[in-house]
Amino acid sequence: MKQHKKLLINLVFAAVILAAAAVLLLVRKANQTGAPLCAELIYGDSNTRLTFPLEKDADYAVDTGYLTVHIRIRDGAARFVDSPCPDHICESFGWLSEEDQTATCLPARAVLSIVPTT
Structure with a gap:
């Protein structure tokens, strides 16, 4: 019992x-909104925002005021590539393709996120 x-x-x-x-x-x-997604890079002391469409494959170089970060868009996903920072941790985040996924490059003061298109 x-x-x-x-x-x-x-x-x-x-x-x-x-x-x-x-x-x-x-x-x-x-x-989750169900809206189309894009990659958003927030960088620098003034929190500048850039958005990149995920539909078009492209490479971007962005001077954050500290370092130039390289963003690659391929097959609906984004990532940091060829980082000039000393530890390359941002590259190890890999491909981001789902809403709210984030990668950070602290030496460059840059945050890459997947967000709904506005």
């Missing part, structure tokens, strides 16, 4: 955790 009660408590606990995860997933999906 005691073991049956313990099993029931564990099952209820698991059901609550799964329900909470499902709710969080639904809330996240509801917050």
Whole structure:
């Protein structure tokens, strides 16, 4: 009897955790706009913003005032490439293609994000 009660408590606990995860997933999906996406680079001390369409493959060089960052757009995704910064961590973020994905180059004071097209 005691073991049956313990099993029931564990099952209820698991059901609550799964329900909470499902709710969080639904809330996240509801917050996504479904609008076409673009890459947005915010850089420099004045937080300058540049947007790049993800539909057209291209390479961009942007002088942030600290370093020149290189952004590559390919197949609906964006990434930092050929970074002049000392540690190249920004390159290791890889390809960004989904809304709210972000890569940062701290030495260049630049943030690359995937955002809905405005």
